[in-house]
Amino acid sequence: MADQSRIRNFCIIAHIDHGKSTLADRLLERTGLLSERAHQEQVLDSMELERERGITIKASAVRLTYRARDGQDYELNLIDTPGHVDFSYEVSRSLAACEGALLVVDAVQGVEAQTVANATLAAAANLEIIPVINKIDLGSANPDRAAQEIEDMVALPADDALRISAKEGIGTQEVLEAVVGRIPPPGGDREAPLRALIFDSHFDPYRGVIAYVRVREGALEPGMRILLMSSGTSFEVSEVGVFELGLKPVPRLEAGDVGYVCASMKNVQDTRVGDTITGAERPAAEPLPGYRPVKPMVFCGFYPSESDDYPALKEALEKLQLNDAALSFEAETSQALGFGFRCGFLGLLHMDIVQERLEREFQLNLVATAPSVVYRVTTTKGEVTDMDNPARLPEEQFIRSIEEPYVLATVMAPAEHVGPCLELAQERRGVYRNLEYSHTNRVVITYELPLAEILLDFFDNLKSRTRGYASFDYEFIGYRLGDLVKLNVLINHDPVDALCFITHRSRAQARARQLVERLRAVLPRQMFAVHIQAALGSRIIAAEKLQALRKDVTAKCYGGDITRKRKLLEKQKAGKKRMKQVGRMEIPQEAFMSVLRVEEMR
C-alpha cells in the first residue's frame, strides 16, 4: 500500500441539499474514476430510496487516485456520511475514520442547523475542517455572507474558504489540492497490534457482512484471525480490499488505510458500527474510543393489513435487519390489530425508510401505529421499566412517576422569524437555553424539548411558520420527569389500544378534542353511526359522532363515466392497502397518525 504521507482520508459534511453528493461526483470525475457521460446522478447514494429522497442513509466510501500539482500521486479515501439527524452516531463514526472534512455550505442558504451540528462533530473528532462555499454560480449566491456565517456560527476562519460550484465544476481541482495540502496524512504504527474502526457495513447474500474499516494501527490480511472487541466474536479474514467503484481486493490493509474486510460474518449485529477489530493472536490492549451500542429512540407497531401476511412480515424484517443493525423488532399483539411487531428505530426518517422498504421491496401492505418514544416508568412498587408502547402503560394508580426523553434542539432561522420559532418551542413544552445572533442577522436558538414533541410535525410546523427558512437539528440529552397521562380512544365504545397515546396532562383535553375531530374526518363512513371518544382512565373527555351513510350513489353512468368510475375504484383499492379492519370498522393508516398530526387541524 501507499506510503502514509501519500494517503488522505476525508469526508464531506453539509446540510441537506447544500451539494454534498454533487461535489462527491465531481471529485470522482476529476480523478478519472467516473466518466462524465457514464455517471449516474450521485453515485455514492446507491439505494433507490436514497436517490429519491436526496438523503444519504448509509455511509459508503471510495478511493480516488489524484496526481497533485506537486507531481505526486495521492490516494484519497472519501467517506460519505449519512445526511440526517437520525444517523448522527453513524456520522460521528465515519468522521472518526478521517483526518479531515470538507464542510460544504450553500452560498445562497448560508449556514444551517445541520452545518453546525456536523461541524461540531468534526471538531470533536479533531478533524482538519476545510470550509467550501458551494453554488457560487447562482444569481442569488452571497459567498461573503456565507463566509461570515461560517466564522460567526461555526467558529472557523473562513478567509481561505474555497468558493466553488460543484454543479458547474468550478473549483474542483482547488478542492482536491486543499485535501492534499491541508489535511494531514494518517499516522499509526504499522507494526503495532491491529486496531481497525468499523464505520459501516453491508450485508452481501454470498459473502456475509462486509465491514468498512479504517485501520488505525497494525495491519489486516487474509488468513488472519480477528476479534471484534465489543462483541467478543472471532472470525478468519477471507478477503481485504479497497473501494473503487466496486470492491477491489488487495493483499493487505495497513495503518492509515481505509478499506473493507470479509470474514464470513453472518450478521450486522456482529459488526457494530464503532466497534474495533483487533488480531486474535496479538490483540490490542484497548479498543478505539467512542463505541456505543445503537439504541432505538422511536418505536411503532407494524401490522400487516391482512393477518395472513404476518409470517411474510417477520421474514422481511429479518432480512432488513441483516443490513441494518439499528433496526430492532419483537413480536407484539394488539387487541385491535392482531399480531404484529414492535419495531425500534433511530428516528422518524429511519422508521419511514423501513416502512417504505417493507412495502416496496417485499410488497407488504402495512399499517403503522403512531410512533412513540420510550417512557421510563417507575411503579408504586419501585420497579423501573422502559415502556416503548403506550398501550402497555400501567393504570395510573400503579404509577409513581414517568420520565420522558429530552433532546437539545438547535433551530437556525433569519432573525425576523425568531418570534414564531420561540412560540413553537414554547408550545411544545420547550425549556429555553440560548439565543444567539450572527452578524448576518440570523439566529441560533437552543431549547430543551421532549423528544415526543418533535416527532412527526415539529419540523413541518417550524418550516411553515418561517416560510421554509428555518433549519433544525437535535441531540438526545437524557430523561426528565413529566406529568404525563395516557389517553384512551374508543370507537363504538370499544377501546382501540393501537390508538391510545401518552400526553402531558395540561394538554390532554385539547389533544383529545383535536383527535376525535380528526378521526371523524379520516374514518370512512359506515352503514351505521360511529361513536368516537377519547378518555382519561374511564372518564370520557371528548366525543364525536360519524353519521351513518344514507346515500352514496352515482347519478349518471354512461360510456365515458365507466372508465372514470373504474379508475376511482382502483384508486380506492390501492388506498385500502393501508387499512386495518378493527371489529366492524376499517381504520385507515391516517387514523393512527392523527394521534400525532392533530396540529394540522388549526
Added chain:
Amino acid sequence: MAQAAPAPGPGPGAGLYLHIPFCWRKCPYCDFVSVPLAGQDAAGYLQALEAEMALRAPEAPTLASVYVGGGTPTVLPGGMLPGVLAAVRQHFRLAPEAEVTVEANPGTISRRGLEALRKAGANRLSLGVQSFQDATLRTLGRVHNAAAGLAAAAAARQAGFANLSLDLIFGTPGEGEQEWRRTLEAALGLRPEHISAYGLSYEPGTPFHAACGRGELQPAGEELEVRLYQAAGELLEAAGYRHYEISNYALPGRESRHNLNYWRGGDYLGLGMAAHSYLGGIRWGNVTTLAEYRARLAAGAPPVRMAERLSCERRREEMLMTGLRLAEGVALDRLPCGLEQDLAEVYGKRIDELAQAGLLERPAGSIRLSPRGQLVADHVIRVLTGAGGLA
C-alpha cells in the same frame, strides 16, 4: 325497482354514440365536455366527425342503436343534424329496428326541425327539461323555463316522436319534496315513454362545486335526497313506469336500448371529441379539445387520447359496477372469464355479507341491489370489489 324488466343477457347489440360538444351556454353544474356554440366552426367539427365515421366504419359491427348526445345537438344550425344522421346511415349498417336517439333541450327545437330529424331517421327524442319549476330552472342556470319544456314535449309529439324521454334533476338547492313531486306530476302529464331522474351532483371543476365549497350553495343533504329518490320511485312506478336502472324509468318495452347496452357491458363505438368506445375488449377515449380532434382527423389519424385492453378482472369489476345499477342485476355466470374458484370464494363471502346487511338480493344465479342497496350503490360496489368499506 321493478324486477320484470328486460331479460338479463348481453347487450341488445352494438351501439354508436356521437358527441356534439356545443351548447348555447354551459350550465353551472355540467361537467360534460362541451363549449358554447358562438364563434365555433360547427361545420368544421362535423366534417371531422364524418372523417372519423369513415375511419371507423370498416371495423364497426351492425348497429342496434345510435345516440346523438352532447352538449346540445339541437343547437346546430338548421339541416346540420339531419346531415349527421344521413352520414351515419351512409357509413354504417343499422339493424332494421335500430333505436336512434337525439338529445335536445327546450328552447333549441322547432316542430320543423324535429320533423326533419324524424325524416332523417331519428325515432327517439331525449329532452333535457330537468324541472317544471321555474325557480329550480333558474337556479340550475337553464336557458328555458317550465312552459318551454312543456312546449318542447308537445312539439316532439306533433313531429311524430312516439318514443320520448324526459331528463329530470332532483335535489337542486332551494327545492323541497313538494316541488319535486310537482315536477314529476307535470312530467307524468305528458306521458313520456321514458324518464331519467338524476340526483344533482357537484362535480369538481364546475361552478356549482366551487360555490358549494365556498358555502354559497347548500346541497340538499342526504336525508332529503333519499326522500326525493324514493318519491320518484313511488310516483313513477304507480304510474306504470319500471324502475329499470338507478336513475331511469320506462314504460314496459321502452327502456333505452342504447344505455342498456352500456350497463350490460356490450360493445359500443363513440365518435366525436371526448367520446369513449369499447369494442373487441379494447376501451379507448378520444382527445378532449376541438382543435386537437380536428387536427388529428385532418391528418388522417385516429383522434385517440387513451386506449387500454381490459383485463378479465377489470372487465368483471366494470360489469359489476354497471350491471348492478340495473333492476335485473348481474348474472354471475355471465361475468367475464367466469369466477375462478378462489375468486368465487372471495366474492361469495362479500355477497353473503352484503345480503345479510340487506343491501343485496340473490335471485337464482344472479345478484341485484335491494331497495336499500340502491341508495348506497357505490358503497355496495366498493365492498363487492374489495375497494373498501364493510357491508
